[in-house]
Amino acid sequence: MRVEIWSDIACPWCYIGKARFEKGLAAFAHRDEVEVVHRSFELDPSRAKGDTAPVIDMLARKYGRTREEAAAMEANVAANARAEGLGYRVEGRDHGNTFDIHRLLHLAKARGRQDELLALTYRANFAEERSVYDDGVLLALAVEAGLDADEARAVLADPEAYADDVRADEREAAELGAGAVPFFVLDRRYGISGGQPAEVFVQALEQAWKDRSATALTDIGGDAGTCDAEGSCEIPRN
Template sequence: MKVEIWSDYQCPFCYIGKRRFEEALKQFENKAQVEVSFRSFELNPEAERDINMSQNEMLAKKYGMSHADVEANNQNLTQQAKELGLEYHLDKVVLTNSFDAHRLMHFAESKGKENEMNELLFKAYFTEGKHIGDHAILVNLAEEAGLDKFEVEAMLGGTTFTAEVRGDEQEGSQLGITGVPFFVINRKYGISGAQSAEAFLDTLKKIWAEENPLQMVNDPATGDACTDGSCNVPEK
């Protein structure tokens, strides 16, 4: 089973959805047969790298929300995150362009460090209030994930993995993805939003059963067996 997760590192529900899916996967009987990969989606591809505005100010301006409404929204998200063991500091996040962070994720994937890099990027943004558009910070995070500092600096200084990011975004558009997180299973089933761990687990079980039906190798009516609390004893 292949699960592809479209997300953006500046999306609070993407980090929450990622963790809920991971909780579901831990409980899934066939988790060893599940391949998970992350795909790029930019919520604001036109954003500047350096933005002189807080997230609270941005939300109030973009959605016409009052300061109290923004705080209430932040508290709700923070509580949802806390229930999953995540620590959100939404008043400290640094708005930026996430494109280079996505390029770094693809570089990490090429080195077998995709999972580590994804976790560190989300944590840096929502917990540590780091500027994930800043190359120096991205290099430090990459080193923490076990990647080579000089290779990462060279990658970020050029245009490598631009095609991979754009390719993910194009594929997502073709699949009809307009918001994240979005989970695609076997390129056949789609799950939108940060569903509960229980919902993810139920979906995994259902899809596994549909994709892997039991194949009988003999007629169930033949062979000795016990049914309905009784056994047919063969005559000698």
């Protein structure tokens, strides 16, 4: 069974959702027969490369809030992340264009190191004092994930390298009706939006495994945190 996950490194609910999905997958009896593929989705594709801004300031401008209110919004998301055992810095993070990150993740996919690079990039972005919008940081993360430094450097230097792969993922997301991430698709039969609890993923995996004759995409799960194509991130209602 294949699980495809559309996400963006700038999306906190993608970071949280990945951890929750992995907990659900670990509890699934047929986990060794599940292939996980990460696909690209940009939250801020119109932002120019190199144009970064502090996350708190960006949120304050976007939502018309004070800086204190924006920090409180981030603190709420941080609480969800920390409940999953994830590091999360409310202050000191940047927001920017993620196209180069996605291109590098496609190189990592081709070399069998995609999940390793994604995990390292999430950690650098949300938990550490490293900006993933800096090519030097990205190159270091690529090498840490097991990629060849010269090959990764060449991809970062060529804006067209793996660009078509990123755009193809984004077209597929639109065709599937995914307007927000994280978005999980199980064997192209079941769709799950948002960073759902681990139990929801377990139930969805079991349902998809049992019902492998379905052909239409069915939405599973209730309200959960997502980030949409406008870059807005929502906290799920209780």
